[in-house]
Amino acid sequence: MSSRPVPARVSRLAERLQRRLSTRRQGHAVHAVKTLIAALLAWGAAEPWAATGRPFLAVATALLMVNASTVHQSVTRAVHSVAARGAGLLLALGTTRLLGPTAGAAAVIALLAVPAGPRRGTDDRLQIASTAVIALAATATDPLGGLVDPTLQTLTGAVVGIAVNALLLPPLHLDASDSAVRDLAQAMGSLLRDMGAGLESRQLTSRAHGWLHRARGLDKRLARAEEQVRQADESLHWNTRCAAQARRRDVPAGEEFRALRGVALQVRGIARTLADNAHDRHGDHRLGHQFLDRYAETLRLAGAAVEGFVRPSGPAAAPDATPRERLRLAIDGALDWHDTMTTLIGRGTLTKPGAWHVYGSLMTDVERLLADLDYADVRAKSLARRGVQ
Template sequence: MHASTITRGRQATEHKSAPAPAASAAHRLADGLRAHRDGHVVHGVKTLIAALITWGIAAGWSPGGHPYLAVATALVMANASTVYQSVTKAVQNVGGRVAGLILALTTARLLGPTAAAVTVIVVIAVLAGPRRTTDDRLQIASTAVIALAATASDPVGGLVAPVLETLVGAAVGIAVNALVLPPLYLEESDSAVRDLARAVGTLLHEMGSGLAGRRLTDEAHAWLHQARSLEKRLTHAQERVQQADESLRWNTRCVTHGRCGGVTYREAFRTLRGVSIQVRGIARTLADNAHDDHVDHHLGHQFLERYAETLQLAGSAVQVFAAPRTLEDASGAAPRERLRGAIERALDWHDTMTDLIGRGTLTKPGAWHVYGSLMTDLERLLADLDHAHAH
C-alpha cells in the first residue's frame, strides 16, 4: 500500500472523528474541576479536625488558655501537599521556632527587650549559616522578635510553652494528614504523562504525513518549533510524576490497601522523555535539510516515503501511552497488544530502509550524514519504545 493512500485514509478518519478530541477535552476539564472541588472539601475537613483536636489538647496548659501557636502549626502540617512533606516541614518548623526562641531568650538576658536586642536578632538570623534557606532565617528572626517580650518577663515559661505548642501542633497535623484521606497525586501524574504522549505521538504523525505529502520545505520549521515546545510538557510531567512518587511515601492508603506500587507512570515518563529527545533530533535534522543549499544533500523521495511511514507507525506506538489502560479498540486488542503491533511494523520498515541504504539504493553521495542522523534517532526511538513494552 502506498504512503499517499495511507495518508488519505488517515486524514479521512481524522475528519470523521474531529469532535472526539473536543469532547475528550471537555470531559477532562469537567473532571479537573470536580477534582479541585473535592480537594477543597477534603482540605476543609482536615483543617477543622486538626484545629479542634489541637485546641482540645493544648488549651488546658497553654498561656491564657489560647493555644494559637499550636493550632497554626497543626493547620500547616495537616494541609501539606504530601504526608512526607508534612513530616519534613514539621522538623523544619520546630527547629526554626526552637532556634528563634533560644535566640530571644539569650538576647533578652544580655540586652533586655530593647532595640539593640532586635538588631542582634536580625543580624544573627541573617548570618545563621549558608545552608539555611531564606524562609528558615526569616522564621528564626520573626519567632525571636515575637518571643522577645515573653522571654524577658518569664524566661523559662516564655521558652517552654511555645516549644510544646509547636510540638503538639506538628504532631496533630501530621497525624491528621496521614490518617484522614492522605493526599495522593496519581491522577495528576497519569494525566500529565498521557498529555505528553499525545503531544509526542501527534507530532510524529504530523511529520510523517508532511513527508508523505512532500511538504518538508513548508512545514519543517513548524515541526522543529513543536518539538522544542515539548520541553514545557516534559517539565510539567516530570513535576507531576515526582509529586505522585512523593505522595506514596508513608501514605496510609498504600499500607491499608496495598495498591499503590508502580502506578505513578515513572517508567512511562522516562520512555517518553527519551522519545522526545529523539523526536527533537529528527525535527532538527529535517529542518536543516529542508533549507540546505547543497542539492546533493537533499533526501530522496523514496527514502522520505518510507521514513514517513515509519514515523507514523512510531506515532501510533507512542500514542498508546495516552490510551486508558482498560481501553480496547474495535478489534478487542488491548493497548499493550496494539503497542507491540505498531512497534513490530515500525521495526520492519526500519530494517527495510537500513537494507536499502546498505545496498546503495537510496543514497546520494553528499547526504550520508543526513541519512545517518535520521536513522540513528529513529533507531533509538524504536529501542526506547521496545524497552518500554518489554517492561
C-alpha cells in the same frame, strides 16, 4: 475532511474538562474539611494548658502541616518548623538574659540569625530570627514559661496537623502524574505521526519549522511531567491509602517518564534534521521521495508506539490483544520498516550524492527512539512480574 470527527473531539475535550473541574472541586472540599478539623482539634488540645488560654500558635502550626501537599512534606515541614522555632526561643532567652528586652537584643538576634547575603537555608534563619524577636517580651517577663509554652503549642499543632493529613484522606497525586505522562506521550506521538503524514504528502518545506517549534515545546511538558512524577512518588511515602487501596500498575509513571524523556531527545533530533534539510540550499542534499515515503511510515508507526507505551491503542491490534501486545505490534512494525530502509540505503538505492549524512542522522534517531521503547517495554514486563508498584 469529514465533519463528524470534530463534534466527537469537542465532546471528548468537554468531558475531560468536566472531570478536571469535578476533581478540583472535590479536592477543595477535602482540603476545607481537613483544615477545619485540624484547627478545631489543635485548639481543643492546647487550650486547657496554654498560658493565655488562646493557643493561636498551635492552630497556626496545625494549619501549616495539614495543608502540605504530601504526608512526607508535612512531616519534614514539621521538623523544620519545630526546630526553627525552638532555636528562636532559645536565642531569645539567651539574648534577654544578657542584654534584656532591648533594641540591642533585637540587633544581636538579627546579626546572629540572618547573616548578610542570600544563602542556603535563609528561610529557616528568618523563621528563627522572627520567632526570637516575637518571644523577646515573653521571655523577659517569664523566661521559663515564655520558652516552654510556645514550644509545646508548636509541637501540639504539628502533631495534630500531621495526624489529620495522614489519617483523613491523605493526598495522593497518582492521577495527576498519570495524566501528565500521558499528555507528554500523546504530544510526542502526535508530532511523530504528523511528521509522517507531512512527509508523505510532500509538505516538508512548508511544515518543517512548525514541527521543530512543537518539538522544542516538549520541554515544558517534560518539566511539568517530571514535577508531577516527583510529587506522586513523594505522596506514596507514609501514605495509609496506599496500603488500603493496594494500587498496582503495569508500569510505574516514573518508569514511563524516564523512557519518554529519552524518546523526546530523538523526536527533537528528527524535527531539527528535517527542518535543516527543508531549507538546505544544496540540491544534492535533498531527501529522495522513496526514502521519505519509507520514513513517513516509520514515523507513523513510531508515533503509535510512543502513544501505546502509556495508553496502548491502534487499529492494527486484535480486539483481544493485551495493552503490551498492542504496543509490541507497533514497535515490531516500525522495526520492520527500519530494517527495510537500512537495506535500501546499504544498496545505494535511496542515497543521493551529498545526502548520506542526512539519511544517517534520521536513521540513527529513529533507531534510538525504537530501542528506548523496546528496552522500556522489556523492563516494564520485568517489573510487572516482580510486582513493583
